[in-house]
Amino acid sequence: MNNPQLNKHGELQHLLSTEGLPVSILRDILDRTASFVNVAAGSEIKKVPLLHGKSVFNLFFENSTRTRTTFEIAAKRLSADVVNLNIGSSSSSKGETLLDTVDNLCAMHADMFVVRHSQSGAAHLIARHVAPRIHVINAGDGRHAHPTQALLDMFTIRHYKKEFHNLRVVIVGDILHSRVARSQIHALTTLGVPEVRVIAPRTLLPACVERLGVHVYHDMLQGLREVDVVMMLRLQNERMQGALLPSAQEYFKYYGLTQEKLALAKADAIVMHPGPMNRGVEIDSSVADGTHSVILPQVTFGIAVRMAAMSMLAGK
């Protein structure tokens, strides 16, 4: 079976998952992101005409104002026309199937779909269905993947640490339900990070997680030791009320990142978070706003990485 993310020339056709992306493509995206970061920093005007005349559809079957906004900004800075479709509340309630909705938008000469869906595999399904001139970006599907988040995380790490081959990286939190964690792990291992750790309570770890090539810890006091990079995960509100966790307070006590715990990491460790943060649940405010935190640079890089992915997909 071919890699659905690449065309026959080995170029990026869709961005669905960091799993299966060749390291050369990952590096291309990161290099191109760097050029967009530099343009934004050096210039009064943040727009480039690379996608002028192109139609980008934000196809959000699951509501996420924040993620939708990042793609909308990225597309507008590339001069594309952007149409936001909150599908949860429209056609699908009229009984139309997912692929009929997609076919209709393709017939309107869509050039790119940014897809968010609660079902794992939705973006892949759409990518397999559309004509070759149309490109699909997965903006989060179920528990499966969220590749642009992982790519901005990789760019952030490279920005601060320069190299991947000498790093010890830890991901902390609800690995079980996290598409972000899956995408991060694939990207980190592909880029050559020699030691990737995860820290989570047993109830928030997928079965056989070791097969992904990670080292498993249940205790932050062990897992944080001597790491270069700490990647925190958001604890979904619905988990806090569920049976998997005793309480948010209890979670913070064992798995919340405090300055005390962070002292176990290397002195120049960076702290990352995909946002939005639950201060006092997975991360203490003094860490979130502290000198190790690179959480806001992540957001800035997130726009650039989406501009990079969109322009690469458009062949520009």
Added chain:
Amino acid sequence: MNNPQLNKHGELQHLLSTEGLPVSILRDILDRTASFVNVAAGSEIKKVPLLHGKSVFNLFFENSTRTRTTFEIAAKRLSADVVNLNIGSSSSSKGETLLDTVDNLCAMHADMFVVRHSQSGAAHLIARHVAPRIHVINAGDGRHAHPTQALLDMFTIRHYKKEFHNLRVVIVGDILHSRVARSQIHALTTLGVPEVRVIAPRTLLPACVERLGVHVYHDMLQGLREVDVVMMLRLQNERMQGALLPSAQEYFKYYGLTQEKLALAKADAIVMHPGPMNRGVEIDSSVADGTHSVILPQVTFGIAVRMAAMSMLAGK
């Protein structure tokens, strides 16, 4: 009484209904649509600057993401600024009258209104009210009219059948509640189609429908014979639960389009549907996706016909 759709020079001032539109205007719109279809097909960049600097307001008193999207895309491809107003959930709940809302938007230098409303006549009311420099497009009002849908249907028929004067066309489904059917019938007769049929159960037919110049059938096995064009209507979900129909399954049995029934039409008949489709209710999937179906080209032509109407109204 003057035709509210034409100015004193006989040019298109508003697009409210296919009823009362001279055949010359209908043909102008279809010819202009053809040029937009060709531009889109031949070009990398789908934008033209015809409405640059103009403000188009999508004034949707009734929610319809799909229809709103088609007008938004059409306006953006003409380089207009588009403002989406979902009025159902805003000012009107603050007690403002419809015409006060319209007056306010006119005072903001609106150039064009695209109006969707659950009340028949809403777009006409607005058109009579606004200054001559402002143009109104009816995007569906109650059970009354949906002219751009009918126009894209006419374009589709002309595209595949070249001429109107030698055609037998049938409209199938819920004629009673359908603004689409009314607009189709007026357009077909104006353009010179010699035989227009409707097929529907008695409970879904308006009284005295024959006065519109159509032949009435209650049985698909009769009404489909030797037709050139089959125009299916969407069965609204709310009808399926109502007293007018026994069940969706029963409806499909008698009025759903299957390959077996379609075989009664001419060998080169085309099948149309305004979308969104209820597969297995009014149309079988094998027909919707089959070789006679022109349902997706209808969608493509729908963008072009809206670009044509908007640019004609703007005098460009």
Added chain:
Amino acid sequence: MNNPQLNKHGELQHLLSTEGLPVSILRDILDRTASFVNVAAGSEIKKVPLLHGKSVFNLFFENSTRTRTTFEIAAKRLSADVVNLNIGSSSSSKGETLLDTVDNLCAMHADMFVVRHSQSGAAHLIARHVAPRIHVINAGDGRHAHPTQALLDMFTIRHYKKEFHNLRVVIVGDILHSRVARSQIHALTTLGVPEVRVIAPRTLLPACVERLGVHVYHDMLQGLREVDVVMMLRLQNERMQGALLPSAQEYFKYYGLTQEKLALAKADAIVMHPGPMNRGVEIDSSVADGTHSVILPQVTFGIAVRMAAMSMLAGK
């Protein structure tokens, strides 16, 4: 404490309130508004490229389609990229704090925030928090301020009355809950209006309102005498059901503006209303649509004043 609205050169940095704005800044905004009014009136194309490449975020924590639309149109006519964020229904429900949301948008290289919030002081809080390159416009905060509404009102008065120093102006209605009234009073007194009156029932007046420099009336028959300008306020629907008022009918009888009452004002008095109007509650239709009414010109000037404020903030 420094004036948070001005930078160290005394230029407009944020537009948060008419209170504390120097008269020179007020006059600058009104003069600049006049030039935008003239551009719009004289030209086919209403767009200018002053904010090309800038990102304006409509940050609405309180829903207001009407106000959001005026800012969206103003920003688009300045060629900015506009992103609408209805925050009430998104990130804040994910537990993110107001300032974390703002920090994230700043990290996406926002240039300007237009903020609407039910809490007084929200726009000030954001303005104090952001970097100096970012500008904040208050589009209404609690009962506190709504400066662009007051500025468009001042522009309207100057347009029709030429001067402020010889005017008698009255504000009628629910002063207690009105951010509009507060902003109007500060602007009128700063611009040198010698006599500002308010008319309201005792239950709808703030304590110690006289300290703002206004003359208080409870009877329209007294307060309207010989005024040059009548500024009506909207009666919020929720007040009508509350304990502060007997009924909408009763309110109209005592505080609704009729032609009979308006006859007490000067013969060339103008009547203003911020919209949306409750016809038959605070204003009779014959007055709203009558020769003294300048309610729709207010709306037109509202776009221009917002373009003026935005371009001044951007240093253009």
